[in-house]
Amino acid sequence: MTLSTTGSRPRPLKPFARRLADAAEPWLYTAPVLVLIIAVMLVPLILGLSYAFRDIQLLNPFSGGFVGLDHFRELSQDTAFYRALRNTLWWTGASVFLQFFFGLILALLLDKPFAGRGLAQALVFLPWAVPTFLAGLNWAWMFNPVIGPLPHWMVSLGIMSAPNNILADPHLAMWGPIIANVWWGIPFFAITLLAALQAIPRDLYEAAAIDGANPLQRFTSITLPFLAPTIAITVLLRTVWIANFADLIIVMTNGGPADRTQIVASYIFTQAFKRLDFGYASAIALVLLVLLLAYSMVIVVIRQRLIEKD
Amino acid sequence: MSILLTIAHRLAILAYVVFALFPLYWLLKVSVTPNDLLYSEGVRMWPSHATLEHYRYVLENSAFPIFFRNSLIVAGSTALVVTLISSLSGYALSRFTFRGKYAVVALMLITQMFPLVMLVAPIFKMLSPLGLTNSLMGLIIVYTAFNVPFATFLMQSFFDGIPRDLEDSAMIDGASRFTAFRQIILPLTLPGIAATLGFVFTAAWSELLFALMLISGNDSATFPVGLLTFVSKFSVDFGQMMAAGVMALVPACLFFLLIQRYLVQGLTAGAVKG
């Protein structure tokens, strides 16, 4: 080794410690978060995946053995699971659609300035702050003919013949959690969409108005295209989230009556919490995860196609 | 025409406000209705006389004060810790480009995708040898991890709204990056910090499934668990249940009302950048 550098560009190397410090800086900021996520989410996730292939029963000290695909074989025969799958589709589809539809209208209403907007906004967003278990209890009480007004009102309106609890009616029970979910979830869509609406440059509307576009044309040619990316990502995230969201159902109906409101997420919870069969619960969760990932991939691919078309 | 539109607009807003508030109003109404009037005046909008008897009973004869205290400790600590560490990571995502950044973002996104129920069993198995089941500490750790990814993205969007020139200027003025972060950037992110605090507090205050799984005794039960056991035990005493419900509602709603306008701001800042 010689001390002279070759070539015409003598370039002092950065001291090693300094380079290390520079490279480590972003990791120092992210370290606490990463450690937590890995320890409390990633490791349990991997463990949970492995449980799907093992016999894990909390109260059985002899459990823990490797059972291969037994859980999945059992699952393929499990009619309760298939019913839960159908219920999940219904629950997720209806909830997302209604939340989005009413959330969009609310966001559009709030995008216009009016006296008292701040107060109105705070009040209509309030349900989001209500703890989900309480929202569930609250709506269960509302549907309860003993103390809730809803059955009586429905009778007066001629929707029902007698003031019964719809949560006890196998044909109508699912509407209970869905309505509670819509009530609770509208603010999320409204907040996100309102934020996106307020990011649209106002002069675009002025330009369109000068060009002679009527309000409906302005909505379809400016508002919707601008909102589209937000709508796509929010609907995707919410769909996944609601499919996984069991709180309301557990609190309101616990899957009943006759499993009519059992969705996959609440079924997993029942298996884990009531039967303490963690292995089987993990197998179901794995299937749900795969389905949701497949769904997300499809959405992402469709979105990519749409973007490439433009 | 435009007057009609204005009226329709206000009526629509009013309809939303009524829809949002009515269930909460009903909760309050039943909680102050004396038991003897509950059935006779079922659908009346306000009982012919109101009472705070249910509240008194719940506070004196149940474990709710303990639940309340536990929830306050859990939600408060979670909110503080999450906000602290996700402001650091949000800042890193906003300001640094580094190898592995996409992996970090991907990791955080993945945690938003899978069913958290899936973690119930493994987390229980991991925490119990550490003595962290049936303990508030265990809940705080779990809730902190669950809320950190979203909080990081939220904080990042707030940091993205603050010009880089400010910390460049501070660093030229003689501050290290961390000093610039503390003295210049953080004070300007106060609305974002408030929004994150409120969001996480509300989320931790409301969490049910893991609290149910990890906590068994009354001593470290949080409000949701307490209320739910109370409901299944005394499912006839609606007045008392609803009084407890109102008490569970108040802290979350207060927090939310304080921060809700920053939440829209924060999401707007993110939307403008993205």
Place this chain on the structure above:
Amino acid sequence: MASIEMRDIVKTYGDHPVLHGVDLSIQDGEFIVLVGPSGCGKSTLLRMIAGLESISSGTMSIDGREVNDLKPKDRDIAMVFQSYALYPHMTVADNMSYSLRLRRTPKEKIAAAVAAASAKLGLDPFLGRRPKALSGGQRQRVAMGRAIVRQPKAFLFDEPLSNLDARLREQMRAEIKRMHAEFGATSVYVTHDQIEAMTLASRIVAMNAGSVQQIGAPLELYDRPANLFVAGFIGSPGMNMLEGTMASDNGTSLVRLTNGTTISLGQAVDLPEGTSVTLGIRPEHVTIRPVTGGVAASVELIEPTGLGIILHLTVHGLPFKIFTSDRALLAPGTDLTVGFPTERLHLFGPDGQRIALVPLEGSVVSSLTAS
């Protein structure tokens, strides 16, 4: 105050080079202006001096000490940002004293330094205000004040005036020049505005596409631009560029333009006939004379600036700009003859580099000659 030395400074983002080896020596007390179109790398170079961008290769020294690995806070330089970058949550006084407080300067000294700077900049009435309550011009002054309280080794300016309106910009330009004359601080100033560059600089560094094109005093760049880029960038309205090939007539070199006409260079230039060249002449150096007979040029468009008139005209099919203060020419359609004083011609070779012409004795005016 300090000198700044740059040796073969290279900056790459990944595989994408943005600066290709910059060499620049800045003397103590000089006012250097980095000028060029946006994206030329001038701001990157300035941020490398500040330590805000890492140096991919090469060396940067301040006062003879290599600073490549020194953090911004240890370089003892001040910077004025285009956005001013005032700390919104601090008062004007706190903004100005922040750097001194970080250095744990004694309170009395801080107070004295802030008072001196604020008196100089006329900021006394605003010391207790937040930046939000100031006008654009006042914010600009605070940014300046924040830089001068520190008495740093060097001042860096990143397009500090581009957010101001025209009148204020002119005023602040003069003020910066006055302050530099007074303090004599080493300054590096980035701008895309060639007027700012011309008026402020002791030396201009013209940059394009990540390379230094020419370094020199302002009038040197104006009088003897080193290449086509500098010729086109410095001066407003821009230089007329005529493409053609070398030819000769009785030992005098000519340029044959694309439309077949020729212009005499009035001297022999050592270039083979047929070489492609570009001939440049500034709009203010073209001579014009109104004529009555139908001749070469007719005015197509007139832009009066007040100070003079910019005429757009076509000569033998070639578009031209001429700057004149003769208001008699204000009517479109006027016919003119145009002349090109040979001592004002700029000749650039096929590689775009300047080819020196020998200054001629007396003034010889060439005109376009149809061959």
